[in-house]
Amino acid sequence: MILVADSGSTKCDWMYMGITKTPRIIESMGFNPFFHKKEFIAKEIKKTFKDHTLSKFTHVYYYGAGCASEAHKDTVRQALSEVFTDAVIHVTHDLDGAAIATCGNKEGIACILGTGSNACYWGGKSLVPQIPTFGLGFILGDEGSGMHMGKLLLKAYFYNDMPINIRLFFESCHESKDQIVDKVYGKAGNTYMASYAKFIGDNINFKYIESIVLASFREFFSTHILKYSKHKTVPVNFVGSIAFIYEKQLRMVAKEFKVNIGTIIKQPIQSLYAYHLAHPAQPIQQAK
Numbered sequence: 001m002i003l004v005a006d007s008g009s010t011k012c013d014w015m016y017m018g019i020t021k022t023p024r025i026i027e028s029m030g031f032n033p034f035f036h037k038k039e040f041i042a043k044e045i046k047k048t049f050k051d052h053t054l055s056k057f058t059h060v061y062y063y064g065a066g067c068a069s070e071a072h073k074d075t076v077r078q079a080l081s082e083v084f085t086d087a088v089i090h091v092t093h094d095l096d097g098a099a100i101a102t103c104g105n106k107e108g109i110a111c112i113l114g115t116g117s118n119a120c121y122w123g124g125k126s127l128v129p130q131i132p133t134f135g136l137g138f139i140l141g142d143e144g145s146g147m148h149m150g151k152l153l154l155k156a157y158f159y160n161d162m163p164i165n166i167r168l169f170f171e172s173c174h175e176s177k178d179q180i181v182d183k184v185y186g187k188a189g190n191t192y193m194a195s196y197a198k199f200i201g202d203n204i205n206f207k208y209i210e211s212i213v214l215a216s217f218r219e220f221f222s223t224h225i226l227k228y229s230k231h232k233t234v235p236v237n238f239v240g241s242i243a244f245i246y247e248k249q250l251r252m253v254a255k256e257f258k259v260n261i262g263t264i265i266k267q268p269i270q271s272l273y274a275y276h277l278a279h280p281a282q283p284i285q286q287a288k
Helices: 038-048 070-083 094-103 146-158 164-172 177-184 189-194 197-202 207-223 241-245 247-256 269-278
Strands: 002-007 011-017 023-029 059-064 088-093 108-113 117-122 236-239 261-265
Touching: 002 094, 002 269, 011 269, 023 038, 023 269, 038 070, 059 070, 059 094, 059 269, 070 088, 088 094, 094 108, 094 117, 094 236, 094 261, 094 269, 108 241, 146 177, 146 189, 146 197, 146 207, 146 241, 177 189, 197 207, 197 241, 207 247, 236 241, 241 247, 241 261, 247 261
Parallel strands: 002 059, 059 088, 108 236, 236 261
Antiparallel strands: 002 011, 011 023, 108 117
């Protein structure tokens, strides 16, 4: 039996065939080898699958945030091997998953817009390296993500750039400035800032709040999409909660840049599972 996982920094979706022969999805916290050691990852996965017979899984296909380098892939691979001792383990970057789920066997640009962000060019069978890195993470990059939008919102708050009505409402339902700063610079600063995407979503009808979303997407397009020479001739596809929730604003920005959006899906797990059911002996593509 195969088990397919798609993990971002906030949550991980796991899919397999249930007892009734229908696919089942379970959810765990997200893992990122930049922040999590193999011991922690293994411990949390064991909790998630504590009521399962682990020996039934013969192949585990894991697509994960932060799994670009061999060292980071190996961190996750060792953790999975400790849990699924009888399975063949495959680990690669979540960009491969986004590309397979949205592009299939056709050329296109695949993007992730969730807690973090990323983009790649898919040649139909594997990633085509055109930019020498798969994202720079939340300190230097993650433009267009929930983290980035939260960051822009907090900057506007601290720099007194918010309209007074929004500022007062923000203060009424959030922590003090000192508490915010402590969490931003804490262990999970990226996911904490991304949590402010809920405030943005709840108040998207305010033009000022919508302008934050548009500004974040514009930065993503100018920093990433426009770097690909074929960005106007191939579809640009998206996976992730931010792309799904803010589809209207995403399409507005794409129109500004004369970019053709193809597929937008919230969770790629079902497409990935279907792919591996159809190609049971085919290993997942490896991001270079």
